[in-house]
Amino acid sequence: xEHGFYTLQDFLLYTKGWAYxxxxxxxxxxxxxxxxxxxxxxx
Amino acid sequence: xxxxxxxxxxxAAGVSAAFATKAQAAGNVHFEGYPGSKGVLFDAVRCIGCRxxxxxxxxxxxLPAPEKxxxxxxxxxxxxxxxxxxxxxVNKYQPDGxxxxxxxxxxxxxxxxSCASACFVAAxxxxxxxxxxxxxxxxxxxxxxxxACPFEIPTFTYDDPITPKVVKCDLCEANIQAGRITIPGxxxxxxxxxxxYGERKELIKIARNRIAAAPDKYMDHIYGEHEMGGTSxxxxxxxxxxxxxxxxxxxxxxxxxxxxGALSVVAMVPALWPLLLAGLYxxxxxxxxxxxxxxxxxxxxxxxxxxxxxxxxxxxxxxxxQADKEATVKREVAKALEEAAKAAEQGEKxxxxx
Amino acid sequence: xxxxxxxxKTLFTPFNVITGMILIMGAFLTVWRFGWGLGPVxxxxxxxxxxxxxxxxxxxxxxxAAGGYVTSSAVYLFGMKKHHAAVRPAILTAFLGYLFVVxxxxxxxxxxxxxxxxxxxxSGTTSMLFEVGLCVALYLTVLFLEYSPAALEWLxxxxxxxxxxRCTIALTIFGVILSTLHQSSLGALYLIAPSKLxxxxxxxxxxxxxxxxxxxxxxxxxxxxxxxxxxxFHNKMxxxxxxxxxxxxxxxxxxxxxxxxxxxxxKVIGVAVDDNWHLLATGWGQWFLFExxxxxxxxxLLYAIGVREKNLKLIRWTALLTVLGIILxxxxxSLIAYNYHLPSEMRxxxxxxxxxxxxxxxxxxVVTFKFIVTRMPIFHEHPEYKDEH
Ligand code: SF4
Ligand code: SF4
Numbered sequence: 001x002e003h004g005f006y007t008l009q010d011f012l013l014y015t016k017g018w019a020y021x022x023x024x025x026x027x028x029x030x031x032x033x034x035x036x037x038x039x040x041x042x043x
Numbered sequence: 044x045x046x047x048x049x050x051x052x053x054x055a056a057g058v059s060a061a062f063a064t065k066a067q068a069a070g071n072v073h074f075e076g077y078p079g080s081k082g083v084l085f086d087a088v089r090c091i092g093c094r095x096x097x098x099x100x101x102x103x104x105x106l107p108a109p110e111k112x113x114x115x116x117x118x119x120x121x122x123x124x125x126x127x128x129x130x131x132x133v134n135k136y137q138p139d140g141x142x143x144x145x146x147x148x149x150x151x152x153x154x155x156x157s158c159a160s161a162c163f164v165a166a167x168x169x170x171x172x173x174x175x176x177x178x179x180x181x182x183x184x185x186x187x188x189x190x191a192c193p194f195e196i197p198t199f200t201y202d203d204p205i206t207p208k209v210v211k212c213d214l215c216e217a218n219i220q221a222g223r224i225t226i227p228g229x230x231x232x233x234x235x236x237x238x239x240y241g242e243r244k245e246l247i248k249i250a251r252n253r254i255a256a257a258p259d260k261y262m263d264h265i266y267g268e269h270e271m272g273g274t275s276x277x278x279x280x281x282x283x284x285x286x287x288x289x290x291x292x293x294x295x296x297x298x299x300x301x302x303x304g305a306l307s308v309v310a311m312v313p314a315l316w317p318l319l320l321a322g323l324y325x326x327x328x329x330x331x332x333x334x335x336x337x338x339x340x341x342x343x344x345x346x347x348x349x350x351x352x353x354x355x356x357x358x359x360x361x362x363x364x365q366a367d368k369e370a371t372v373k374r375e376v377a378k379a380l381e382e383a384a385k386a387a388e389q390g391e392k393x394x395x396x397x
Numbered sequence: 398x399x400x401x402x403x404x405x406k407t408l409f410t411p412f413n414v415i416t417g418m419i420l421i422m423g424a425f426l427t428v429w430r431f432g433w434g435l436g437p438v439x440x441x442x443x444x445x446x447x448x449x450x451x452x453x454x455x456x457x458x459x460x461x462a463a464g465g466y467v468t469s470s471a472v473y474l475f476g477m478k479k480h481h482a483a484v485r486p487a488i489l490t491a492f493l494g495y496l497f498v499v500x501x502x503x504x505x506x507x508x509x510x511x512x513x514x515x516x517x518x519x520s521g522t523t524s525m526l527f528e529v530g531l532c533v534a535l536y537l538t539v540l541f542l543e544y545s546p547a548a549l550e551w552l553x554x555x556x557x558x559x560x561x562x563r564c565t566i567a568l569t570i571f572g573v574i575l576s577t578l579h580q581s582s583l584g585a586l587y588l589i590a591p592s593k594l595x596x597x598x599x600x601x602x603x604x605x606x607x608x609x610x611x612x613x614x615x616x617x618x619x620x621x622x623x624x625x626x627x628x629x630f631h632n633k634m635x636x637x638x639x640x641x642x643x644x645x646x647x648x649x650x651x652x653x654x655x656x657x658x659x660x661x662x663x664k665v666i667g668v669a670v671d672d673n674w675h676l677l678a679t680g681w682g683q684w685f686l687f688e689x690x691x692x693x694x695x696x697x698l699l700y701a702i703g704v705r706e707k708n709l710k711l712i713r714w715t716a717l718l719t720v721l722g723i724i725l726x727x728x729x730x731s732l733i734a735y736n737y738h739l740p741s742e743m744r745x746x747x748x749x750x751x752x753x754x755x756x757x758x759x760x761x762x763v764v765t766f767k768f769i770v771t772r773m774p775i776f777h778e779h780p781e782y783k784d785e786h
Contacts, residue, residue: 006077007169009159009299009523012306016522019310020531027574030317031567124443161589163515163527181519184507186446187526191589198443199507201436207507290738293592302525305585305604309528309578316574320474324566327476 076154080173082243082275083214083230084250085147087287088260089237092119092135092145099232100131100149103218122288125149127198130212131229138286146287147238149229150175150196150212151267152275157298161191166209173243173275174214182208193271193293214275243275250279272297416760423757426750430504438750445736445745447505452731454501454755456583457724458494459533460607463615464622465491465540466569466576471652473569480645482638485547485775486626487619489766492540497762499537504754525585532579539572550779551772558782581608587730595734597676597685600667603730609660610693614723616653617696620646620716630770635777647704650712653719654700661694681737688729692722 005011098113100106106128111118119135126132131149138144156175159167164181167188177197184207189197197211215227224231230238239246247268254261266278270293278289285291430438441448468487471477503509511518516534521527542561549558584607591599600606623642627634668674676682696719703712736744770776 006074006171007155008072008074008297008303009155009169011072011074012160012299012303012523013165013521016306016310017520019306020520020522023310023313026314027317027571030321034321126443157589160523161521161526163521163524163530164519165521165523166519181511181514182508183511183514185505185526186441186507187524187586189443189446190586190593193590193592195444199441199446201439201441202434203436204432204434207434290592296591298589299523301589301591302523302585304601305525305582305588306523306528308604309582312578313574316577317570320470320570320573324474324570327474331476331478 074155076243076273077169077171077173079242080171080275081214081241082152082173082246082277083227084239084241084246084277084279086237086239086253087144087146087278087280087282089235090133090145090147091235091237092116092133092143093234094119094133095232095234096147096229096238097129097131097133099228099230100212101129101228103215103224103228103231104130106130119145125196125198125211127200127210130210134288136282136287138282144280144282144287146278146280146289147229148194148196148288149276150214151194151271152212152214153271153297154273154275155271155297155299157191157193157271157301158188158197160298160302161187163187170216172214172216172219174216175275176213176216177209177211179206179208184208191298193290193298243277246277250277253279269295271295272300416764419757419760420764422753423760426753426757427504429750430754435505435507438748438754440745440748440751442745444739444743447731447735448745449732449747449751449755450501450505452728453724454505454758455498456727456731458498458501459580459583460611460614460723460727461618461720462491462494462498463576463580463611464619465494465543465615466572467612467615468619469543469569470573471648473566474573477648480641480648482635482641482776482778483619483623483645485544486622486770488540488543489547489769489775490618490622492537492544493762493766493769495533495537495540497758499533500761501755501758525582525588528582529579529586532575532582536572536575536579539568539575543568543572547769547773547775547779550774550782555781576611577608580611581605583607584730587735590735593736593738594730595681595737596671596673597668597681598730598734600671602663602667602670605663606660606667609656609663610723610726613653613656613660613719616649616656617716617719617723620649620653620712621720624713624716626770626776629767630776633770633776637778638776643709646709646712647707650700650704650715653716654697654704657693657697657700657719661689661697664689664693681734684729684733688722688725692718692725696722 005014094113094116101109101113109128119133122134123129123132125148131147133145133147136144136146152169152173152175154169156167156169158177159165159169159175162182163185164183166178166182168176168178170176184199186199186209188209189195189199197209199209200207215224218224218228219226226240230240239249241249247265250265254263254265260281262280262283264280264284266280266284266289267274267276272295278284280287283291426438435441439448439450464487468480468484472481472484503512506512512530515521515524515527515530542564546558546562549555549561581604584603584605587594587599587603588601623646627642668677677686696715699711699715699718702708703715732745774782
């Protein structure tokens, strides 16, 4: 493994792991950001 | 390295992160496989259908003895596939009614295995040695790997209610790693050198040389060089492979490549949908609000308009009533006067007559 | 009439008797399946690892439960607020649909107790099945939350109910994301097997096909289920629900007609980009056209006619036709056109036990649905929470 990835399969396994974590993160961030964006709006 | 972690997802991403230095080679990444990884070359031209390889496999893997012994060649008369008790089988074909040709099947040990791409617990792994191994300890038994394998190799122990598992050839990885043997059981037993174990790169050279040395005996096709992205197991034959039970329409795209497009779209959905949908919701809500406001204004206007009209009507009615009243009074007065005048006239007449 | 006679009469209705028999058979099959393994009860083999428990229970189940996200997004996001009374029945159906899909899955998995392994032990992130599993698990939770206000109103937990009610929009958006993902990923499951699925059904657009058709399936299911419930639970329905009912019918029929037309086009594009025209002349081609024209184009037209002529009856039957069409499509992809290359004696046909378990699961779904709508505020509003939309 010291030389990175030798197969596309291993590479995808690794990158998609990050993709899933970021997907989760994006949802949380969006929710919080939406609140931030609109919290000063009256009604 | 054992890719196992208490949190699977973190494991997949995190553990290899430390070694990922070269992976960022950019968007157009290309993978060559493990250097020096091994494979097997099977030569159908040399194979005599003796089933010794089946026997060798059976022995080194401690599989149960088959119903009919390995030297009973009548089993070759029926087409067989891999089974839970047989990681490899030899089949007999008679292309165009000619002489018998034998073909051995087992896991092809794909360079980019479809089974590994399909498994949702990553139970399959392409090893540096070239073998594709399976880890029973994580398998859920969904059998998606069997759906995915283009060579229809993995089998499943359907009759086991508690620990059903997937079964397939592991190129003797476990045995070789443990030092029990140095070459796969089937290869060791072949009396005709129809099987050669070695570095895949070397095997391809050997295969090329055999074809070049006897072009009339061999098809100019090394099966597994490109099929499904290439396999560690390679086949040579004197007839076209589709005549000896190997599909030639599999294409050269590997399993991981087939799904990677859809997988990359997956990541875009949770990133873009909320923007779109929340935006849409915002627009709907806004137009609702505006609608409401306009409606309220319209209602207010309507109310005040009605009120004004009502007042005007009232006034008019009053005026009319007033006028009516006056007219009536006048009329009455006139009537009274008239009557009075009449009465006076009458009186005068009576007076005259009296 | 004595009380005894009354209770006897209510217990042994034909519905109850048949249901009871199916449930007993189901219990028996369950013991068989888990005690003796998949082998004795199924016709699955090494060439056909997936049978109707995946092809019907999972693929059709999830597609037909799409009514949940379709209705909630139409009402809360696309501004069809006047149809809010349709949301609860649709959410309930979807929730129970997914719940029983997951239950049915336990029968199919070799080691169901390891169901959480992909998320807690080792993740196969390259697998489409990982994506399906993750989304179905999350969406089941979302649906549970979306449905829970009805249960909480019934139980009288006011504070909790109001807390969840406030999250409606976020839950709806999350639900649409998850649905987009797993509806399409169910199609993407087959992307890895181009050599096994007939080229007319295999397409790199499979995920898109599955997603778009799920929207049509969802709307048609809402229409179809509205029709059935209308007959069975008319007395439970609020004036509000009933008065919106026809209007909703027309809206959803229009939507389904429109989506189906788009679906027909993308399917044809799928044939074109793979240059599979010549295959249309084969037997498989006729089967493909039968599915496409008879169960996608035809319902699209019938819906349109139904809406123009204000013909409720036509719309209802068209809904049924569409639902059958979706089932046919999913079965084609997963079973009928899958392994098309194998000789017929190696093809799969379900065992009676497989049919039995599927029937058992469907029956449990119906019984649960009936239990809930006769008790909880689904087709009507709870008197304490009126006008809160
Ligand atoms: S032949 Fe099948 S089981 Fe073997 S590595 Fe390839 S995909 Fe996996
Ligand atoms: S059956 Fe086991 S090895 Fe095969 S895909 Fe499922 S979890 Fe992976």
